[in-house]
Amino acid sequence: xxxxxxxxDLDLEALxxxxxxxxxxxxxxxxxxxxxxxxxxxxxxxxTIRELTAAGARVILASHLGRPKGKRDPRYTLxxxxxALVPLLDQAVRFANDCVGPEVEGLIADMDxxxxxxxxxxxxxxxxxxxxxxxxxxxxxLADAYVxxxxxxxxxAHASVTGVPERLSVKAAxxxxxxxxxxxxKLLGEPAxxxxxxLGGAKIxxxxxxxxxxxxxxxxxxxxxxxxxxxxxAEGYELGASLFEPDRLDLARxxxxxxxxxxxxxxxxxxxxVTDNLDSPGRIETVPAAQVPAGMKAVDxxxxxxxxxxxxxxxxxxxxxxxxxxxxxxxxxxEGTRAVAQALAACPGFSVIGGGETVAAAKAAxxxxxxxxxxxGGGASLEFLAGRTLPGVAVLEKGAWEEEx
Numbered sequence: 001x002x003x004x005x006x007x008x009d010l011d012l013e014a015l016x017x018x019x020x021x022x023x024x025x026x027x028x029x030x031x032x033x034x035x036x037x038x039x040x041x042x043x044x045x046x047x048t049i050r051e052l053t054a055a056g057a058r059v060i061l062a063s064h065l066g067r068p069k070g071k072r073d074p075r076y077t078l079x080x081x082x083x084a085l086v087p088l089l090d091q092a093v094r095f096a097n098d099c100v101g102p103e104v105e106g107l108i109a110d111m112d113x114x115x116x117x118x119x120x121x122x123x124x125x126x127x128x129x130x131x132x133x134x135x136x137x138x139x140x141x142l143a144d145a146y147v148x149x150x151x152x153x154x155x156x157a158h159a160s161v162t163g164v165p166e167r168l169s170v171k172a173a174x175x176x177x178x179x180x181x182x183x184x185x186k187l188l189g190e191p192a193x194x195x196x197x198x199l200g201g202a203k204i205x206x207x208x209x210x211x212x213x214x215x216x217x218x219x220x221x222x223x224x225x226x227x228x229x230x231x232x233x234a235e236g237y238e239l240g241a242s243l244f245e246p247d248r249l250d251l252a253r254x255x256x257x258x259x260x261x262x263x264x265x266x267x268x269x270x271x272x273x274v275t276d277n278l279d280s281p282g283r284i285e286t287v288p289a290a291q292v293p294a295g296m297k298a299v300d301x302x303x304x305x306x307x308x309x310x311x312x313x314x315x316x317x318x319x320x321x322x323x324x325x326x327x328x329x330x331x332x333x334x335e336g337t338r339a340v341a342q343a344l345a346a347c348p349g350f351s352v353i354g355g356g357e358t359v360a361a362a363k364a365a366x367x368x369x370x371x372x373x374x375x376x377g378g379g380a381s382l383e384f385l386a387g388r389t390l391p392g393v394a395v396l397e398k399g400a401w402e403e404e405x
Contacts, residue, residue: 004173004181004396007051007147016056017113021143022048022174023160023392025150025376026063026081026118034077036084040359041152044376046088048149048174049116053091056113060142062099062122062160063150070126082118093118099125100138108142128159136163149174151181152377154392155384161392173396176376181393183352183373184384191318192349193219198313198340200225201323201357204248209386211255214320220312221259222267224301224325224336231256231268232289240274240292267312271302273326273333284332300326301336310343317349322382324361334364341365354381 024045029037036042045061052059066076082095094111096104099119111117122128127135136159140146146168148154153161154177165171173181187195197214199207204227215221223231229244234252259266269289274296275281286302287293301309305325313319321344328334338361344351345367353362354375362368375381384390 003398004178004393005171005398006173006178007048007175010145010170010172012051012055015052015145018057018144019060019108019111019142020052020057020145020147021060021062021139021164021168022052023146023148023150023153023164024061024063025152026061026078027065027152028081030065030080034080036080039084039088041376042081042085042088044176045149045174048147048176049089051175052147053089053114053116057145058108058111058113059116060108061116061118062139063118064123064128064153064158064160065121066123068121068123070123070129072124076121076123078118078121085116085118089116091116096120100135100142105142122158122160129156131157131159131163133163135159137167140164140167143168145170145172147172147174148392148396149176150392151177151375151380153380154180154377154390155380155388157391162395165395171396173393177393177396179373180375180377180381181384184354184375184381186350187214187318187320187352187385188217188387191217193318194316195318196220196222196312196316196320198222198224198309198319198321198344199227199323200321200325200337201355202226202243203245204230204251205245207322207382208251209388210322210382213387214385215255215258215264216262218259218264220265220267220316222309222312224269224305224309224340225323227323228269228301228325229298235268237290238292239298240294240296242272242274242292242296242298265312267308269298269301269305270308271304272298273300273302273336274298275333278327278330278333299330300328300333303339306336306339306343309340313340313343313347316347319344319347319349319351320385321351321353322355322358322378324357328357328361328364334361337361338365341367345370354378
């Protein structure tokens, strides 16, 4: 597992009055009137920010928001985020109308020790996503030190994620990033057994590499949601009008075969909640997985499946969950996901959940605070568990920094 430089490795007293560039993940949902709808990512960044301000650092926060495609777009301004940060930090937060340039440099020069400034959306400049050297150099020129607390962006080799730390000798992972790497690293190291993975969501696509990397380590594999339909179809089940991935049937069979050969227990849905129309249901029924009526779509797992999944989760001592088990955003098709979330909360082992929809489901079920670790990075957590090197993590590894020195 990666051995990162963290805030514990820095001489915080030496940061008094210094400019510290903190890459955060403030890519949060905004309402039509530009209010932050979910401040979770802001709250997660508070410990690192407070630690740096307490040391007297001049804290320069930088993030992206949405996909403005390299151009200034008022729909994606971070100004509302600066306002939402004020009560969380219990101090003023300055806002810069850009993230580079003489005006920004002047604003930073006027900051007092312990002050906080949020820069405007990094993605208003095409150089951010392209990791253009000139843009990375402009960002790096704003600071004396670099701290990354944006795990949700760690899988992207963007200017603020890799280009800036490559240009600054003093750098470290913030508290959130370090915690993410440690928690997810437990799943790839020597996890307490039985080790279970619960995978849902619409498709196998996007989870293939993660599933293949975890499979040799797993004792239990629980499959739900739309992706389970593909595995059921691969087993010969008739699924009516249910969505599945015809081009992934051979892959599903291969995964099931490999799991069987290794002795990994695989649980597929035993019963399904089906409907004739997702948006305006005229019929809603619970049927055995092998008896989906023609014209009906599977939209949730049924009570028999909940029970089997809950029993398996109760046996696990390490568990990873990604992806809802049904169309949970449209009640009553959220019951299976809620039931499994409750079982996960009661599991005595170490649990990790990742992915925006999964976190939203855990929150809706009122159990997010009972999970061992709630990952803030959906795509990043899947890539990490797929065994890939995350650029934003690699640049903070101790070996890389020692080579520079």
